[in-house]
Amino acid sequence: MENLAQFLKQHATQHHLPTNLTETVATIAAACTEISAQVRLGALSGVLGAAGTGNIQGEEQKKLDVIANHILIEKLKHNPAVAGLASEEEDDFVAANENGTYLVLFDPLDGSSNIDVNISIGTIFSVLKKPEGTLKTEHFLQKGQEQVAAGYVLYGPQTLLVLTFKQGVAMFTLNNDGEFIYQPTTIHIPEQTAEFAINMSNQRHWEAPVQQYISGLLAGSTGVRGKNYNMRWVASMVAEVHRILMRGGVFLYPKDARDPNKPGKLRLMYEANPLGLVVEQAGGASSNSHQSILTIQPESLHQRVAVILGSKEEVDYIQSKH
Numbered sequence: 001m002e003n004l005a006q007f008l009k010q011h012a013t014q015h016h017l018p019t020n021l022t023e024t025v026a027t028i029a030a031a032c033t034e035i036s037a038q039v040r041l042g043a044l045s046g047v048l049g050a051a052g053t054g055n056i057q058g059e060e061q062k063k064l065d066v067i068a069n070h071i072l073i074e075k076l077k078h079n080p081a082v083a084g085l086a087s088e089e090e091d092d093f094v095a096a097n098e099n100g101t102y103l104v105l106f107d108p109l110d111g112s113s114n115i116d117v118n119i120s121i122g123t124i125f126s127v128l129k130k131p132e133g134t135l136k137t138e139h140f141l142q143k144g145q146e147q148v149a150a151g152y153v154l155y156g157p158q159t160l161l162v163l164t165f166k167q168g169v170a171m172f173t174l175n176n177d178g179e180f181i182y183q184p185t186t187i188h189i190p191e192q193t194a195e196f197a198i199n200m201s202n203q204r205h206w207e208a209p210v211q212q213y214i215s216g217l218l219a220g221s222t223g224v225r226g227k228n229y230n231m232r233w234v235a236s237m238v239a240e241v242h243r244i245l246m247r248g249g250v251f252l253y254p255k256d257a258r259d260p261n262k263p264g265k266l267r268l269m270y271e272a273n274p275l276g277l278v279v280e281q282a283g284g285a286s287s288n289s290h291q292s293i294l295t296i297q298p299e300s301l302h303q304r305v306a307v308i309l310g311s312k313e314e315v316d317y318i319q320s321k322h
Contacts, residue, residue: 004029004161004172004180015167020081024102024127025149027082029161031075032123032153033178035068035109039121039155064115065089068108068123076104083130086140086301088270093301095135102148103128103140107270110152111236120156122238126274140301144273144294151278152238162187162245164281169245187245189284193311195249197232197240205256209289209321237266241275241309245282250310252318254289264288264306268298272307285315289322 002010008022069089076082076096083100086093088107104127111121127149131139151163159174169187172180196217203214220228232249234240240251255264266272276286276293286293286309296305308318 002182002184004182007170007172007182011165011167011170015165017165018101020101021127021148021165024076024079024081024104025151025163027075027079028072028104028106028125029153029172029180031072032159032161033174033180034071034075035064035123036153036155036159036174038064038067038071039115065109065112072106072108072123084135084139086269088267088302093135093137093140098135101130103130105140105269105274107267110238110271111234114234114236119234119236120154120239120242121236122152122154122242124152124238124271124274126150126269126277137301140269141298143297144268144276145292147273147277147294150274152241152275154238154242156239156242160242162242162278164278166277166281169278169282187282189244189279189282189311190248191283191312193248193250193314194227195230195232195247196252196314197234197243197249198252198254199233199235200231202256205258206254207256207322209318210252210254213318213321237271237275237307241279244279244284244310248311250308250314250318253307255306262304264304266305266307268293268296268303268305269301272305276307276309279309283312284310285312287315287319289319 008026012019012022069087073085073094076085080097081101082096082104084093084095084103086105107124109121110124114121126147128142128146129148149165154160161172161180163170171183171187173183175181216224217229244251253266272293279286288306289308308315
């Protein structure tokens with residue numbers, strides 16, 4: 001069976017990808033293999049619970065947040081192709097190699113509120129080409145459509161790597177020898193769906209179009225959509241997106257009224273852009289309710305955004321109501 005290294009070599013040849021780009025992705029995968037080992041052991045290695053610190057967003061960090069962030073930074077800084085890093089857990093970007101070609105952005109452990117209860121979590125990553133000149137924040141502020149690679153690693157019943165170089169989506173399973181093995185399956189999100197994922201506890205805070213959309217789904221076959229819908233909610237975005245990749249669906253984390261100054265809760269650079277690219281490469285759609293997430297011009301490293309992504313018919317329908 002083809003492992004990740006073999007896949008990357010063949011894929012680079014077929015699609016004329018730079019070797020240092022595939023090597024950058026291989027470094028990310030190697031870091032995630034280490035993170036997976038830490039996640040798997042849990043309490044046995046003392047990695048559960050709060051770290052007693054907060055990140056730039058003011059959120060409490062878990063021990064595994066800190067560990068995963070450190071593993072990724074240290075691995076990537078030693079890859080000469082990587083010029084700089086940006087993490088959801090860091091205040092500012094981290095300089096790596098002056099002559100590097102790529103910038104790597106990541107959420108080291110998405111869904112970390114689920115760590116201590118053994119529910120699927122993941123690492124999300126995005127790779128950008130570094131512009132010319134001395135590294136600065138503006139170099140990272142590229143639209144999602146400029147990504148040259150993106151993906152995630154899901155730490156669940158199996159550890160899975162899902163990856164795109166903007167030529168479709170590939171999936172790999174981590175085996176007992178610490179190798180990611182390619183799964184030769186076509187990943188395509190069906191255009192239509194009858195499944196949605198949203199945190200219903202926030203319903204009273206949503207804008208009117210989202211309120212009306214969800215009410216229509218809950219009305220089932222007697223409502224405006226004329227069919228029954230199922231709801232799912234894991235509270236781990238990477239797990240929600242993986243389910244959508246496997247069987248369709250729509251995920252929403254809309255803007256709400258609790259903080260009018262914030263356009264959403266999720267981070268554009270570390271979550272929405274990379275997962276938006278994966279979803280669009282799998283035939284789905286992504287939106288902030290007004291435009292494709294991948295066309296948004298970032299203004300800051302920790303910018304937040306409303307997110308709707310998944311089966312194209314549902315995303316288009318929601319966007320048409322705004």
